[in-house]
Amino acid sequence: MVGLDEEEVSVIRNEVLTYAAANGLLMLAASGEVGLVHVPVSLLPAMAVPRKLFEEVRGLAEPFNALVERLAGDPGVIRETLAAAAKQDDFTKSLLDIYTRVLGGPRPDVARKNLAVNRSDYMMDEASQSLLQVELNTISSSFGAQSTVMAQMHKQVLGKFDFLSEGGSGGWFGGEALPDCLESCVPYEDTIGDIVQAFATAVAEYSKSRDSVDAGFDSKSAVVLMVVQDDERNIMDQQILEQELWKRHKVRMVRKTLKEIRDEAVLDGADGILRLASGQEVAVSYLRAGYSPMDYKTDAEWDARLTLEQSQAFKCPSIAYQLVGSKKVQQYLAEDGVLEKFLDSEEDCRNLRKCFASLWALDDPEEPQTKQVIEHAKMNPHLYVLKPQREGGGNNLYDGDLVKALEEEPDLSAYILMQRIVAPIRKSFLLRNGECVEADTLSELGIYGVYLSDNGREIINQCSGALVRTKLASSNEGGVTAGFACLSTPLLH
Template sequence: MTEAKDFPSLTGPELDGLVESLHHWSLSHGLVMYPPGFKSYAADIAPVTLYPTPFPRKAFEKALSVQQNFNRLYVSLASQFKSWLIEIIEELSKYDKDFTGMLYETYKKAVEGNNGKIPQPLSLGLFRSDYMLHKGADNSLDIKQIEFNTVSVSFGGLSNKVSSLHQFLNSSGHYDSEYSYPYYDENDIPVSQSLEGLSLGLKDANYYYNNEQDSTKTVILFIVQNGERNCFDQRHVEYELFTKYGIKSYRLSLEEVSSKTSINGGKLYIKKTMDEVSVVYFRSGYSPQDYESDPEQTWKARLHLESSKAIKCPSILTQLSGTKKIQQVLTQREVVEKFLSDVPKEKIDELFSTFVDIYPLDDSELGDVAKRLAQEQPERYVLKPQREGGGNNIYKENIPGFLEKLDKADWAAYILMELIEPPTYRNSIVRQNEVIRKDIISELGIFGTVLFDEDTGEIKENRNADWLLRSKLSSSNEGGVAAGFGCVDSIYLY
């Protein structure tokens, strides 16, 4: 395998000049986030790496090649095998009544209120499959899936920006301390088209909502968190929709939905302007915290949205298909072959080569294996609950003590996942004007968009939507950028 080039070695005035150029480019192009306790007029650059991080070209191309079949797999779950999914969700609801249970109850109420059918069978998935490189016994590197995200996938807007930043710094000679030459071959630093890809997915939904006609008369409704620090990532998608397709967007929190929208004839409208909503795009609603301010009001708002004919991104069943328990079940080959019965064996093999061992913590035979491994070899595993976002996982030696504090009846709400062993690279992270040069590990996210009929399983559009790279200090278990654990990065292919 080709060896990666070392990082540029800049010091003194050259390094200072590079950091200043990075700040200026980022502020000029919207590669920004709000800091904690922000004022609306003052943003910082998003935490980023100084240089692109090496990633094997073969592994990168493989991650791209499997995405559309992963899209199809999750479509199959939420449509053709809906009863199977619901059976698992019902069981999970017993252990997580306040969130998984509430989502499922909301789904049932929306169906019951529409004579046993979901009000809008078309569903939009903006997905992201996350991978780390794993070092095999022969020291070769291959991708292994961490998780498959079905709701509120982030950084599609900023991924485009940070890869453009690194390509600019390279092409303009900022990485060369002597002659102002490009340090990397330009073809080895790709620019992610994730912003364009995710926007196209939303545009697809708007098109099919309007009976397969392009329309600028309907709007996209972003459901967002109050005090959202990562709003610029979302705004880039909003601006792309308007600039390229003429489609307007609105932003409301769950707390605002009931007072600022109405349903007439099944259709969802913005009260103030009476704009008709074609797509409800959830950038909130993926964790219990999003409902805690006023549970009665926020869950009522979710039901209000689900009861409309607007296309949901995602629908509740599509969101619930991304639970860790489903990910664990999908490591069983016979299940995937059943759900993707028309996919060639070699493509199934390709999907399976991205999996690590994942076990349930229930009373099954596999569950008994997991309980033993959690006690005897915890350093090899991570314990994951049915939650999205950083900060929820239990790692290595902390697992036995954590399980001891739980009622054994609640263990089934968790899965035990084999830890991936990624390579480390000594890159530099720029955060709030501080340059931190330490070993990092990276996580590749591949975006995909799929529009499908939840009743029939018919797929209207199935697309790749490019990629994201996030990195964090190798000493950190968690990796959320907005949560303060990591940074956005880009790729140097070798």
């Protein structure tokens, strides 16, 4: 193994397994089964990031938060940008239909009670040696809790084993010149604390509003409702937030599926208060489901989503935020002059634009420029990725699949074409189901941002922690979220 012998790797492996078990880097062994296993992780930080570039993308989190809020407050732009996609994509159409019903309902202002846990994902572009944005996740941005634990784990490993820093450089890390204090190279933020603080603040804002109109309101009845999938395996990343929310703020969190919400929750038509069967009031709806068509198996799930959106609760995210996170909006924002319509700071616009990869709309394949880029993509598919309006990974098209779609799809308006970011390949030690392998890997850096606003009144806007997701470079698919994906952290140099 590069830079480390088998005994050293075994020592680190045992440390990581112990730390994972003791600190919640766990997931269900299989859907419907009892038992936990460690989440797939890298033994050591898997992504080298120049400290200057890391700080630059950290600095984008707050402008991105503000940008999402401004866009979400402009229904005309959302509808116009997604109109072509909605004609071709039923899921986008259904989301827009709910958005329209909320705005046309008795309480349109509830659409702007927004809480966000955003995660902007970047890959290192080898050609330009810059971090380019893959996407901005506005719904169900997972691993915020476990990213905190991952950073703590890697700090501990790097500080505990002297053989990792002997000689003043990391042979295990491609010979990068690293300081003696290796743990200082792992960035750490309390993302857990930032997220639960935002939840608690939103509950306090909700309670203050309720107190002003209902003298009999009991603030202890206000809860955070986590909307979950019925076959969720990644429960510990969610449960850590539930436990810490109570431990730090004495706020309760309740887990329900969309189907359970439809069957059990009641929305008061007069004041928009959403109550669970227990009598608890929903102060925040936190969606860890609802981002995929698979989450809406029947009309019951769509009814539940409408109920959530029409309530007085803060939404994490609102349906407007979910729509703003779509691929078509990502492409729209990259057009010349668009950022300036929503952000006042020229510097913020300039810095955001630096991280954008090249993006193309495909609404009109016969338009000369669009036709030209489609033909180029057919001839050079390795330079492009075709993205549909989907979240959750595994949906993008590459290589032969990309060419086939460009040639055979009758309507490409629900897709965007994106420059394929060619990232450097690095040797990493990956641990899955207790077994460690050394492999060539590709990595993606995620930066979390937390935001809270009430009808345009900004309450919280902050950057939080970082996460790396690492996958086998030999996978046929170019996206990090598919295949053998492991959690990791960046190592700054």
